[in-house]
Amino acid sequence: MTNATAVPTRDDAPALLIEDLVVGFGADGARRALNSVSLRIEPGEVVALVGESGCGKSLTGLSVMGLLPPEAHTLGGRITVAGADIVGTSERRLRQHRGEKMAMVFQDALIALNPLQSVGRQIDETLRIHRRRMNRAARRERVLEILRLIGVPDPESRMTALPHELSGGLRQRVMIAMALVADPALIVADEPTTALDVTIQAQILEAFADATRALGTAVLFITHDMGVVAEIADRVIVMYGGRVVETGDVDSIFARPAHPYTQALLRSVPRPDTPVGTELHVTPGSVPSPGEAPAGCPFHPRCPVSDARCLTMPAMTSRGGSNTVACWNPVDGGTPPETAADETETR
Amino acid sequence: MSATTPTDVADGEPILIARNLVKRYRVRTTRGNKELTAVNDVSMSITRGSTYGIVGESGCGKSTTAKLLLHLEKPTSGSVEFEGVEISSLTPKAMRRMRQDIQVVFQDPFASLNPRMTIGALITEPLRVHRRGGPDMAAEADRLLELVGLPTSMRDRYPRQLSGGQRQRVAIARAIALRPKLIICDEPVSALDVSVQAQIINLLTRLQGELGLTYVFISHDLSLVRHLTDRVAVMYLGDVVEEGPTADVFADPRHPYTQVLLSAAPIPVPHSQRPDRIRPEGEIPSPLSRPTGCPFHPRCPIAQDICRDVVPELREARDGHVAACHFADTADVRAQAVARG
Numbered sequence: 001m002t003n004a005t006a007v008p009t010r011d012d013a014p015a016l017l018i019e020d021l022v023v024g025f026g027a028d029g030a031r032r033a034l035n036s037v038s039l040r041i042e043p044g045e046v047v048a049l050v051g052e053s054g055c056g057k058s059l060t061g062l063s064v065m066g067l068l069p070p071e072a073h074t075l076g077g078r079i080t081v082a083g084a085d086i087v088g089t090s091e092r093r094l095r096q097h098r099g100e101k102m103a104m105v106f107q108d109a110l111i112a113l114n115p116l117q118s119v120g121r122q123i124d125e126t127l128r129i130h131r132r133r134m135n136r137a138a139r140r141e142r143v144l145e146i147l148r149l150i151g152v153p154d155p156e157s158r159m160t161a162l163p164h165e166l167s168g169g170l171r172q173r174v175m176i177a178m179a180l181v182a183d184p185a186l187i188v189a190d191e192p193t194t195a196l197d198v199t200i201q202a203q204i205l206e207a208f209a210d211a212t213r214a215l216g217t218a219v220l221f222i223t224h225d226m227g228v229v230a231e232i233a234d235r236v237i238v239m240y241g242g243r244v245v246e247t248g249d250v251d252s253i254f255a256r257p258a259h260p261y262t263q264a265l266l267r268s269v270p271r272p273d274t275p276v277g278t279e280l281h282v283t284p285g286s287v288p289s290p291g292e293a294p295a296g297c298p299f300h301p302r303c304p305v306s307d308a309r310c311l312t313m314p315a316m317t318s319r320g321g322s323n324t325v326a327c328w329n330p331v332d333g334g335t336p337p338e339t340a341a342d343e344t345e346t347r
Numbered sequence: 348m349s350a351t352t353p354t355d356v357a358d359g360e361p362i363l364i365a366r367n368l369v370k371r372y373r374v375r376t377t378r379g380n381k382e383l384t385a386v387n388d389v390s391m392s393i394t395r396g397s398t399y400g401i402v403g404e405s406g407c408g409k410s411t412t413a414k415l416l417l418h419l420e421k422p423t424s425g426s427v428e429f430e431g432v433e434i435s436s437l438t439p440k441a442m443r444r445m446r447q448d449i450q451v452v453f454q455d456p457f458a459s460l461n462p463r464m465t466i467g468a469l470i471t472e473p474l475r476v477h478r479r480g481g482p483d484m485a486a487e488a489d490r491l492l493e494l495v496g497l498p499t500s501m502r503d504r505y506p507r508q509l510s511g512g513q514r515q516r517v518a519i520a521r522a523i524a525l526r527p528k529l530i531i532c533d534e535p536v537s538a539l540d541v542s543v544q545a546q547i548i549n550l551l552t553r554l555q556g557e558l559g560l561t562y563v564f565i566s567h568d569l570s571l572v573r574h575l576t577d578r579v580a581v582m583y584l585g586d587v588v589e590e591g592p593t594a595d596v597f598a599d600p601r602h603p604y605t606q607v608l609l610s611a612a613p614i615p616v617p618h619s620q621r622p623d624r625i626r627p628e629g630e631i632p633s634p635l636s637r638p639t640g641c642p643f644h645p646r647c648p649i650a651q652d653i654c655r656d657v658v659p660e661l662r663e664a665r666d667g668h669v670a671a672c673h674f675a676d677t678a679d680v681r682a683q684a685v686a687r688g
Contacts, residue, residue, distance in 0.1 A: 170630075201611070250617045255617075269544070272570070272573075276594065
C-alpha cells in the first residue's frame with residue numbers, strides 16, 4: 001500500500017477512490033463478498049450504488065467508512081476518501097476521518113440514534129470532537145444552521161427532543177444533519193429513505209439533495225430502488241454478486257443499459273408506460289448469497305445472452321464518456337471487451 | 348389481470364361487499380384512554396374474477412381493512428358480505444367453510460412459514476386442517492408445487508433452505524391448496540428483490556387465469572397497483588378518499604392526496620425526463636389525532652376554509668369514479684403548484 005506523501009486538498013483529490021477492493025468472509029476470507037471493486041466519485045458528485053440484496057453494495061459502503069464487521073476481511077485493494085487512506089489505517093486515525101472526511105446515514109434512525117440523548121446534543125457531539133476550537137455558542141449556531149438547511153421546522157425547540165419524540169421523517173433529517181454538520185467531503189447514505197412512506201420519502205430526498213448540493217458534499221447513495229436512483233443520482237454504479245458490472249451517467253443507464261443485469265433490473269418493474277396487465281420481464285433464479293457468486297461473470301447462470309466466454313470474468317470496457325460495462329455480450333451491441341479481467345488472487 | 352377473467356363468470360357480479368366498515372381501538376395513553384379510528388367508514392364492492400387494489404401509506408388502515416375482510420377482526424360497526432351472505436351471521440360451522448373460500452398471502456414469507464415443517468407438510472397443512480386431504484397427500488403436494496412453479500424435489504426441504512421468492516411461492520401454494528375463491532394479498536412482494544418480484548407477480552396473474560381467482564391486492568407500490576388491479580381504493584387515515592377503475596384513477600386522479608401520492612412516487616425515469624414532482628407538505632398525522640373536516644386538509648395544497656370544518660363525502664367526480672373532496676370536479680394540485688411558482 002502506497003501512502004500519498006503530500007495530502008491533496010479537497011478540491012483536487014476525488015471525494016472517493018476505490019481500487020481493486022477485495023473483501024471476504026470466513027477465517028481466511030475464502031467466501032468472497034467483494035471482488036476487485038473499483039469506483040471513483042468526484043467532489044460534489046452524487047453517485048448511486050445499486051443492486052439487490054447481497055450484491056455487496058452495503059459492504060462497499062462499510063468498507064469506505066472503515067466499519068467492516070469483524071468476520072469480514074479486506075484481502076486487497078485501496079480506498080481513499082478526499083486523499084486520506086482508509087484500508088490499513090489505525091482505528092484512531094479512522095475515528096478522526098469519520099465525521100470530518102466522511103460520514104454515514106443509515107436506513108433506520110431509531111437504531112442509529114442514542115435514545116437517551118437529545119438530538120441537538122448528538123449532532124453537537126461531532127463538532128465537539130472535530131471542531132475543538134469552536135466554543136459552545138458557535139457550535140449551537142452551527143447545529144441550528146445545519147438543521148435549518150435540512151428543513152427541520154422550528155429547530156430551536158426540536159434540538160432538545162429525544163429521538164422517539166420525533167416523527168420518522170424528522171429523525172431521518174436529524175441523522176442527515178449529524179452527518180453533514182462537520183462538512184465532510186463524502187456522505188455514504190445506505191438506503192436512507194427505504195423505511196419511509198412515499199410522500200415523506202419525496203420530502204427527505206429533496207432536502208438531502210438540496211443540502212448536499214449547497215455544501216458541495218459528494219454522496220455515495222446506496223439503494224435497491226431504481227426509482228430513487230432516477231430521482232437523485234448524477235451517475236450510477238450497478239453491482240451484482242460482489243462486482244461492479246456497469247457504470248454510467250443516469251440518463252444513459254436508463255435509456256441504454258448495456259449489461260443484461262442492468263436491463264433486467266429496469267425491466268422487472270412496471271414503468272408508467274408499461275402496458276397494463278402484460279407479463280413482467282422475468283429473470284430466472286435468485287440473487288446469490290454473499291460469497292456464493294459463481295465463477296466468471298456472476299450473472300451468467302441467470303443471463304439470457306450468456307455463452308462459454310462468460311465463465312471468465314470480462315474486463316471493464318469503456319462505452320464512451322464515463323460509461324463502462326463488464327460483459328462479453330453487451331446488450332446494445334457495443335464492442336465487447338477484448339480481455340478478461342485481471343484476476344490477481346490476493347489472498 | 349382482467350384479461351384472464353374466466354368467461355363463465357357473470358361480468359360485474361360482486362363476490363365480496365363491505366358496507367360502512369368502522370374499526371376503533373381503545374388505546375391507553377399517558378393522558379388517559381383514547382379512541383383510535385383505524386378504519387373509518389369503508390365500503391367496497393369486489394367483482395368476481397377481478398383484482399381490487401387498496402393503496403395508501405402507513406396508518407391509512409389498509410391492513411386493518413384486510414383483517415376486517417378476512418373476519419380476523421370484528422368491525423366496530425358495518426358488515427362484510429361474501430357471496431351474498433353476511434359473514435358475522437355465520438354459524439361456526441359455516442364460518443369454517445367460508446374460511447376455505449377466502450385465503451391470505453402475507454408480506455413476509457420468512458415469518459409466515461413454520462420453520463420446523465417440511466415444504467410438503469406446509470402446503471398440505473390447510474387440507475389436513477379442513478379434513479379435505481385425499482389418501483395421497485404427497486401427490487397433492489406435488490400438484491401444488493407444480494402449480495406454483497417449484498420443483499417437486501422441494502417437498503422434503505425446510506423453509507430455511509429456500510430463497511425469499513421460493514418461500515413466497517410456498518405461501519401461495521398454501522393459499523390455493525383449498526381451492527379458494529378469493530385471496531387477499533397483503534404486500535405480497537414488498538420483501539423480495541425486484542428481479543424476483545416480477546416472478547411472483549406473473550405467477551399470481553397466471554393462477555388467477557387458471558383458477559378463476561379474485562384478488563384483493565394491498566400495496567404501497569403504486570406502479571404495481573397500476574399494473575395489476577382493475578379497480579383501486581386510495582386510503583388516507585382510515586378513509587377511502589378515492590375509488591374507481593384503476594386506469595381512470597391513475598390517468599385523472601380527482602383527490603388532491605392521490606395527485607400528490609402519484610407525483611411523489613419515485614419512478615424509474617431520470618429526472619431530466621419527467622415533470623417536477625409536487626412536494627407534499629407536512630407529515631402524516633397520527634390516527635389518534637385525526638384532523639377535523641377533511642383528514643387531508645392540513646397537508647393539502649388547495650385546502651379552503653370549508654375543508655377544515657366539513658367532512659367531504661365520497662361523491663362521483665367522473666363516471667364510476669368517486670372522490671371525497673369538496674373540489675373533486677376541478678382539483679388540480681399541479682396547476683396550483685405551477686401558479687404559485
